[in-house]
Amino acid sequence: METALKKSELVARLRSDIAALQGFRAPALGVKQDDFGLGPVMKAFPQGVFPRVGMHEFISQSAEQTAATSGFMAALAGKMMKQDGLCLWLGTRRTVYPFGLSQFGVSPDRVIFVDLKKDKDLLWAIEEALKCDALSAVIGEIKELNLTESRRLQLTAEESKVTGLLHRVSPRLSNPVAAVCRWRISPLPGVTDHVLPGIGFPRWQVQVEKVRNGEPGSWPLEFRDGSFELIDESVSFHQYISKAG
C-alpha cells in the first residue's frame, strides 16, 4: 500500500517535472486563473488550467459542425476578451455572421475580420497577428495545415503569449499538427421537451481529442446566458427549468 502511494506520488512528481521541461509553467499560487466557465472540461487540461499560451486546433467536417465550432470559439474568445479586448478573425472564405456573435458574449465590433483573398497570405497573416500581444485572441480559419507550418505558429504564439484558435474547416486529412489541444465540437439536439416551442439553447458535444500533458475526454455542454453548463441527462426538463430559475 505504502509503496503504491509512493509510486503514484513519484509518477505525479515526474509528470510535473516533464511538464516543466516541456515549457508548461505551473500557475503561481494566489494568481486567479481563468477557467472560462468550462467546468468539467478543465479536467482535461494539465493541472486543471486552461492553456492560454499556444494554439488550439478545432476540426470540423460539415457545415453543422463548422457552425457549432464557430459558436464555441466565439464563446471562448468572448471570455478571453472580457470587456475591452480585441480579437482578430482571419480567413479566406468567411461565412461567420458578425451579428450572430453577440449571442456568445462577444461584442461584434470588438472583432476585426481579415478576409484575405489568397490562401498563401493567410498563414503569414495569422503569424503576424499572433506576434501582436495587444490582441486577446487570434482566430484563424484555414483548410490545410502541415506540421511545419503549425509548429511555426505554435512557436510564435508561445513567444507572444497570445491565444490562437485555429479552425480547420473540412480538411482533407486531419494530420497531426503542433497545438496544445485538439478540439472537435459537434451539435447536439436541444432540450427534448415539447412544453415550450423553439429549439432551445445551443448544445454541443465538446470533445478534447488531444491535449498536451492532459487527459482527453468528451462532454456534452450547453451554452446558456453567457456560460457553459454540463448537460445532466437525468434531469428532466421541468426540473431543469426550475433549476434555471
Added chain:
Amino acid sequence: MKRYVAIWLRHLLVDRVLLIRPELDGKPFVLAAKERNRMVVKASSRDALKLGIEVGMVLADARAVQPELEVLDYDPSLPEKLLHALAEWAIRYSPLVAIDLPDGLILDATGCAHLWGSEAAYLKDIATRLKASGYDVRTAMADTIGAAWAVSRYSRAFPIIPPGEQLSALLQLPPHALRLEAAVIEKMQKLGLYQIKSFIYMPPSVLRRRFGQATLDQIGKALGTMHEAFEPVCPAEPYQERLSSLEPIQTAAGIEIAIQKLLEKLCERLVKDGKGARQAVLRCYRIDGEIQQVQIGTSGPSCSASHMFKLFELKIASIEPALGIELFVMEAPVVEPLANAQETLWDLSSGNKITRIAELIDRLSARAGTGVIHRYLPAQHHWPERAITEATTLNDQPEIEWRTDQHRPVQLLAEPERIIVSAPVPDYPPMLFRYKGDIHRIKKADGPNRIEQEWWIDDGMHRDYYAVEDEQGGRYWIFRLGHYNEELSAEWFIHGFFA
C-alpha cells in the same frame, strides 16, 4: 517676389514623332487632322516648313507643294499628354509646374535657381537636358508669367529678365507677345502698332476703348500689376519631403536609407503640427525620366517613422531602380489630427494597445491589399444583410447596442440557397428539407419570424424565417419567400447555420 520660367517646345509634336520614328529625320512630313471636311496641317516638320508648308494649310495644297509629303495622323489629345509627362519630369526643377497649351510649360522657379548656382545655370540645365532628349526648346525667366512667355517666344535677347525689368524687355517685341486675341492683333497691325512700345504708354482708358478690357488685362499680367492664375500639375502638398542623391541609387539598401531619412523628416513635421498621416506616397525619379511610385495607407493617423517604414519595407521590392534613382519625394497627401493624445492620458495601456493593433492592421493591408480588413457596427435594420454596417476606422463606436434578443445564426451564407421542402400546412414549419443532396428531418422548429423587405431601400417580398433543428441536432435558418400561393409552389431558401 516671384520668378517664373517659360519653356517653349516649338516643335513639340514633330520632335515627338522623330523620337519614335527616327527614319523620318530629314524628310518633310506633316501631322494632319480633319477639319470641316478637309484635311488640315496641324504640325509641320522643319523640312516641310522650309518648303513653305505652314500649320493651318489645307493638306491638298501642301501635297501640291511637295508630292512626297509624308502625312501622319494628328491626335488632338497628344499635346496635353506629352506636356503632362514633361511637366512631371520638370518637377525636379521646381515643385510647381504648369502646362501651357499648346506647346509650353511654366515653372514657378521662386527660390529654386540658387540650387543650380545661378539663374543662368538653372536655365541652361533645363535647356540642355530637354535638347539632349530631342526637343527643340527655348526658355526665359522673368518676374511674371506673361513676360517670361513673351521673351521665350519673341525675343532673341538674353532670356533672363532681371527682377522688375519686364517693361523694358517687352518694348521691342510685337503685340503677339502679349497673348492677345487674333482680332485685336489684326487691328493693331492695321493701325501700324508693330511693337509693344508703340501702344503700351497709351492711357488705359484709350486702350480699353480701342482694344477691350482683355488687352489691358494681358498687359497688366505681363508687367506684374495684375495677378495671373497658376495651376500646377501636381498641387504642392503641405507635407512633402525631398531627398536628392549625389549618385543614382540602385540598391534596396540605398532605397531603405532614403525612405528612413524622408520619414524621419516627415514625421518630425507631423508631430510638430499634431497630425498623423493616413496615407503616404513615395515617388522615385529615375535618371531615365521614369517615375516609380509606391503608396501606403494607415488605419489611423500615424506619425511613427518606424511603423511607416515597416509598411514601405513591404513595397520596396516593387520599386524598379533600373539605371538609378536621383530624387526621392515623400508626401503625406492625407493627414488627420492625432486624437489619441487625450485618451492616452487616462488609459496608457489600452491606448498603446490600439496603436499596436492599428500598426498590425496596416501591415496586413499593406501586404494583402486594401479591402481585406472589416469591422462591423450594428445598423438599425432587421433585414439580415443590412443589420450590420462596416466601420471605417478602428475607433468607431457603435451608436446603438448589439441586439441579443434576436435569434440570429452564427454562419450566414453570402447568398440564400434554394432548398426543397415539404411542409404539411401553410405557415407551418416544414417537415423536412433537402439541401445539397441530404434530407434533413425537422424535429424542432421556431417561427415563423417575418422580416419585411424595406421598401424604401429595395423591392422584393418579405421572408418568413424558421429556425429548425434536425435529428442530428444541426440547426438551420430557413425562410420562405413571400406568401403562400395556391398556384405556385412556395420558394424556400436556407440562409444560415446556428451554432
